[in-house]
Amino acid sequence: MSSYLEQAKAILEAYLTQKGLRRTEERYKILKAIYEDLTHFDADSLYHHLLKGGYRLSRATVYNTLELLLACGLIKRYTFGEGSTVYERSLGRRQHDHLICLDCGFIQEFCDPQMAYVVEGVGRLFQMKPVQHELIVYAHCLADSCPNRRETYTFVQE
Amino acid sequence: MSSYLEQAKAILEAYLTQKGLRRTEERYKILKAIYEDLTHFDADSLYHHLLKGGYRLSRATVYNTLELLLACGLIKRYTFGEGSTVYERSLGRRQHDHLICLDCGFIQEFCDPQMAYVVEGVGRLFQMKPVQHELIVYAHCLADSCPNRRETYTFVQE
DNA sequence: GTTCCTGCAAAGAGTTTGCATTGTG
DNA sequence: CACAATGCAAACTCTTTGCAGGAAC
Numbered sequence: 001m002s003s004y005l006e007q008a009k010a011i012l013e014a015y016l017t018q019k020g021l022r023r024t025e026e027r028y029k030i031l032k033a034i035y036e037d038l039t040h041f042d043a044d045s046l047y048h049h050l051l052k053g054g055y056r057l058s059r060a061t062v063y064n065t066l067e068l069l070l071a072c073g074l075i076k077r078y079t080f081g082e083g084s085t086v087y088e089r090s091l092g093r094r095q096h097d098h099l100i101c102l103d104c105g106f107i108q109e110f111c112d113p114q115m116a117y118v119v120e121g122v123g124r125l126f127q128m129k130p131v132q133h134e135l136i137v138y139a140h141c142l143a144d145s146c147p148n149r150r151e152t153y154t155f156v157q158e
Numbered sequence: 159m160s161s162y163l164e165q166a167k168a169i170l171e172a173y174l175t176q177k178g179l180r181r182t183e184e185r186y187k188i189l190k191a192i193y194e195d196l197t198h199f200d201a202d203s204l205y206h207h208l209l210k211g212g213y214r215l216s217r218a219t220v221y222n223t224l225e226l227l228l229a230c231g232l233i234k235r236y237t238f239g240e241g242s243t244v245y246e247r248s249l250g251r252r253q254h255d256h257l258i259c260l261d262c263g264f265i266q267e268f269c270d271p272q273m274a275y276v277v278e279g280v281g282r283l284f285q286m287k288p289v290q291h292e293l294i295v296y297a298h299c300l301a302d303s304c305p306n307r308r309e310t311y312t313f314v315q316e
Numbered sequence: 317g318t319t320c321c322t323g324c325a326a327a328g329a330g331t332t333t334g335c336a337t338t339g340t341g
Numbered sequence: 342c343a344c345a346a347t348g349c350a351a352a353c354t355c356t357t358t359g360c361a362g363g364a365a366c
Contacts (some may be wrong), residue, residue: 011191022320022365043356058323063356081235083330085355099280099288112276119295122257122268128297131260135293137277139286180345181339200328216348221331241355243330 004092005035008074011091015072027056030065034075040086040107080107080136097135104141162250163193166232169249173230184215188223192233198244198265238265238294255293262299 002010008031016023033049034041041049047062066087069075076090080100086107097115099108115135123130160168166189174181182300191207192199199207205220224267226243227233238258244265258265273293281288 024321026322061322079239079241080236082240083237083243085241086295099284099286101286102289108286109282110283112280113275114272118272118276118293119271122270122295123297124265125268126257127300128257128259128266128296129300130257130297131295135276135291137288137291138282139281139284139288142285142287180339182346184347219347
């Protein structure tokens with residue numbers, strides 16, 4: 001059984017072939033970083049993560065590649081809080097929603113099966129076909145000393 | 159029984175008094191536009207709406223005032239889709255969520271009582287105190303010819 | 317060799333900030 | 342008449358774009 005990174009590579013290659021696009025080192029490096037090192041990240045933290053790893057590339061390539069990976073379904077993009085954009089890998093992950101700590105920015109993923117009914121119900125009510133939903137719950141830690149460190153959205157444990 | 163605009167004015171005045179801030183014409187004009195003319199809007203459409211109404215003011219004032227109205231709870235801010243910021247008035251409106259047409263950008267508000275249970279449940283599970291949630295359902299119109307016009311987010315009927 | 321992709325730097329959208337001027341209290 | 346708020350323009354952040362050089366096929 002192959003790793004998610006290997007599966008992701010296979011999907012990316014299939015997509016590139018189908019579209020007549022090229023296998024560049026940048027695309028593989030970025031995919032690897034996303035599938036091995038990062039959970040919730042933005043374009044800039046991905047860019048700096050690669051630089052820190054000793055790999056030189058430009059921001060434009062990061063943005064281009066994120067669009068590419070979105071197009072072939074290997075990552076998802078969210079917008080949290082005051083409009084900050086956050087990406088995460090999608091392979092091997094079931095649909096889930098996000099609980100965000102207002103004190104420290106900690107992101108907790110969760111999955112509530114009731115959401116499927118809510119989404120289906122609203123689609124039926126308004127004669128529309130839901131294709132996706134995003135639920136974000138903003139909350140405070142109950143512990144007075146919030147245990148979660150305030151960091152960037154990179155490297156958040158699950 | 160007074161209108162929501164009048165109630166909103168009263169709340170704004172109380173807030174200004176309490177904080178030692180000033181009653182400027184701009185603040186009242188902006189509040190009036192939000193409570194009388196707009197439903198879902200962004201900073202720029204509010205700015206242009208006021209200009210079209212023959213009232214001169216600067217973008218900086220619009221942004222400042224939106225922050226002020228957020229602070230006293232008279233409006234809410236959301237981020238939809240690719241990070242577009244949308245405001246709406248909050249007075250006289252129950253908690254609701256949004257169903258967004260991917261074809262035309264139409265925003266339908268809805269309210270599902272099940273959401274309260276979902277939010278409460280996730281808070282209990284992770285020992286956090288939820289203060290707010292945002293659910294956005296992205297969908298397609300079932301009618302082949304999407305009946306909703308593609309426009310800006312201003313003046314969306316409810 | 318053709319075309320795609322990258323890197324760079326400049327442009328763009330949306331928002332914020334600094335500072336002089338205006339106007340409320 | 343003090344100091345908060347406005348207007349203006351510049352700055353700022355995040356993202357996109359144009360173009361020349363370089364790499365994949």
